[in-house]
Amino acid sequence: MKDHALLQLAFGALSPRRIDSLVVRHGSIQSAVAAVTGRATNVPAIACDAIGVPFDVREAELADLGVAFLSSDDPRFPSLLGTVDGGPRWLFVDGDLPQGPSIGIVGSRSCTAYGLELAEAYGLVAARLGWNVVSGLARGIDAAAHRGALHAGKPDEGSGRCVGVLGCGIDVVYPRENRLLFHKVIDGGGAILSEFPPGTRPDAWRFPTRNRIIAGLSDVVLVVEASARGGALITARIALDYGVPVYAVPGDVDRRTSVGTNALIRDGAFPIFGPDDLATVLDLLRPVIDRNAVGV
Template identity: 40%
Template sequence: MASPRGIRLTDQQRVAWLRLIRSENVGPATFRDLLNHFGSAAASIEALPDLAVRSGRRISIAGQAEAEREIAALARLGGRLVAIGEPDYPPWLREIDAPPPLISIRGGSGDLLRQPMIAIVGARSASVAGRKMAQILARGLGEAGFAIASGLARGIDAAAHEAALDGGTVAVFAGGLDRLYPPENAALAEAILERGGAHLSEMPLGWEPRARDFPRRNRLVSGMSVGALVIEAAERSGSLITARLAGEQGRIVFAVPGSPLDPRAAGTNRLIKEGAHLVTTASDVLEVVGPMIGHAFVAPPNWSEPEGEGAQSPGSVVPDDRDRALLIEALGPTPVQVDELIRFTGLRAATVQVLLIELDLAGRIERHPGQRVALIG
C-alpha cells in the first residue's frame, strides 16, 4: 500500500472549514463551490452574508467558539476531525459526488481507513441463515485484505461488523459519534474500537439521527467501499437505497440470493435480476474486486488551501439581475448538468457558480449526482 499523502489543514483552517460546513444551507456541494470560488473557507465565511442577502434570505453562520467547542468535545471523546484530502480520509469516499469535506473519526488504527473496503448491508430483522452468511462473507473478505464498512444496525450490519473485528471494520453513524443507534449495539461498538476498527460520521456531535439521515449515512457506507454486498433486503428497504447509491457512485453491487418465499429476499433477488453480481462465497466477490487491492489514489483537485494564514479571495464575481433571471429561466424541475447551463445561458462559469451558491443558500435548488441541479418550486 502506498504511503499516505495529502494536505494537512492548520488548526485555524480546520476551524474555518467546520464553521463553513456547519453554516445553514451549506452542504458538501456548496462548500466545494465556495472553496473553489473564494479560495479558502475563511474567505467564504466572509462572503456568506452578502451572498445570503442576494439570495433573498438570511442564513445562520456557525460561530468560531461553536466550532472550537465541537473540536474540543470530539477530542475528549477520543475522536478527530479529518478533512478531505488528508491521509486518514477514506480514498474511495473522495471520489463520490459531493463528498463530505469533513468527517469525524473515532479509532481507526494504522492503515484501516486507507484499506480497500466492502460494504455489507441487509435486513435488520435478518434470519439466522442471513446473519451466518454475513459472518462467513465478512470473515473471508477480511482474510483477503478488505475492511468491512456498514451502518452498525441490527441484523446483517451487526453480524458483518462482529465477524470483521479481526480484519478491520468501520461503523458509519447516522447521527453524531456520541449518539449510538441502536443502543443495544453498544458492546459491539466498543469492541470495534478496542480491536482497531473505527466509528465515522459527517454529522455534528449531539446530533440525534432522524429518518432522513440514514440514506445520507448509506451514501458514505457505499462511497467509501469498492463494492456493496446486500444480504436479505425487502423491497423498499434501506439496504436497497445503499445498493442504488452504490450504483450511482460507480461501485460494484453484489447480492446474495434467497428463497422466493421469503420477503427478505425480494430485494436481493431483484438486484440480481437487474445485474448485481450473484454471491454465495467470498471468492465470488474477490474475483471481481481482488485486482483493486493496491489501487493508487490521487487526491482530487480543488479541495486544499494554500499554506499559511489562509487563501486570498481570487476576486468575487457579482452577478446582476439579468444574469440571475437568465439562469433561473434555464433551470427547471428536471436535473441538468452545470456545464449545460453554462453553454445554454452563455454566462461565465464563475458567474453560474456564484448564482448556484446563492440559490443553494436560499434553498431553491436540489443537487443530483453527476454535477446536476434542479430548481425547487
C-alpha cells in the same frame, strides 16, 4: 482559515444539500459561515448558534472526546471517498481508518435468522482474507457483518478491520443495543465515523445520506437481505453510480427480505451463493484492487 470555517460549519448538523447550497450562494466556506452567523440566511437559529461557536472551543471538545476532524483535503481522508461525486466535505472519526481493500456488507434491519447467519459468515470470511468490513452498525445485517469480522482475528495478523458509518453523531450509540459492538470496533483497530457532529440525533433523513459514504468507502458492496425499499438498496444504487461492483445474495421469491436482493440480481448484480463463493470472488478481485490502489 478554511479548515476553521469547515469545522464550525460542520457543527451545524445541516444536510449536505443545504451545505452545498450555502457554499454556492455565498462563494466560499468562510463566506457561508459569516452569512450564517450573521443571520443572513434561512438556516434555523439552533444551527446558527452551533456554527457560531468559535473554532478553538470546538477543537477542544473534539480533543476531549478523542475524535478527529478530517476535511476532504486532509491526507488522512479516505482516498476512495475523496474521488466520488457528492462525497462528504468532512468526517468525524473515532479510531484508526484502516488501509487495504474494503467490502461494504449491508442489508435489512428486519432480517431473518438465516440472513444474520450469512452476514456474520460473510464478515468473517472477508476479514480473514484481509478485507475491511464497512457497514452502518445498524441492528440486523450490519451488526452481524461486523460481529463476524471481529471474530476473524487480530489486525496485526493480517485480518481486516471494521469501519462503522453512522447516521448520527459519533458519540451517539444507535441503536443502544449495539453499545458493546461500538467499543469492540474501536478496540479491534477499526474506526467509527460520521459526517455529523457529536451529539447529533439519529433523525431518519440522515441515514440515506450516510449510505453514500458506505458506498464510497467500499471497493465492493454485498447486499445480504433487503426488502423492496430501504437503505441497503440505496447503498447499492449509489455504489453502482460510483462504479463499485455490487453483489447480492439470492433468496426465496416469496420472502419479503429477498425481494430487494433478487431484484438487484435480475437487474445485473452478481449473485453470491455462500461464504466460499464470496472468498473466491474476493481472491479474484484483490489483485485488481491492489493495482488500482497504486495507480498501475
